[in-house]
Amino acid sequence: MLCTDLIFAVDSGKSSLLSALLCLLPCHQGHILIDGIDTSTLDPESVRSRLNLVPQEPFLFEGTIRENVNPWKREVPEHTINKAFKRVELYEKITALGGLDARLDDSLLSHGQRQLFCLARALVREGNILVLDEPTGQ
16 A cells, blocks of 8 residues: 555545554555555654544544644644634634634534544644545544
């Protein structure tokens, strides 16, 4: 399997594929190659750090919107975060909630908006591989 920019798994074996891709499940047959490199030869944490996973069940935690969109606490310019929210069409909602420093509560966003929030988080994070876990599922 060759992965370069986008991985979009379908139903059959999706969970196993995601587990293998994230180095949680060993590959007993074949290889997973990313940019021509066999992932089994790399440190699992190194592989995971380069993948942007948008889970089926969106994960948000107590804290500000800024902390939720950038939980790695690395320097991300505000315009980059705002651009990500604009791309997923949540910018106006975030602004209405009080902006990036407003406290985030799960009840403030619908399930679909929470999924879009996780997509914005993936856009803010460095990495060029985006893994979507049933992006249209509920």
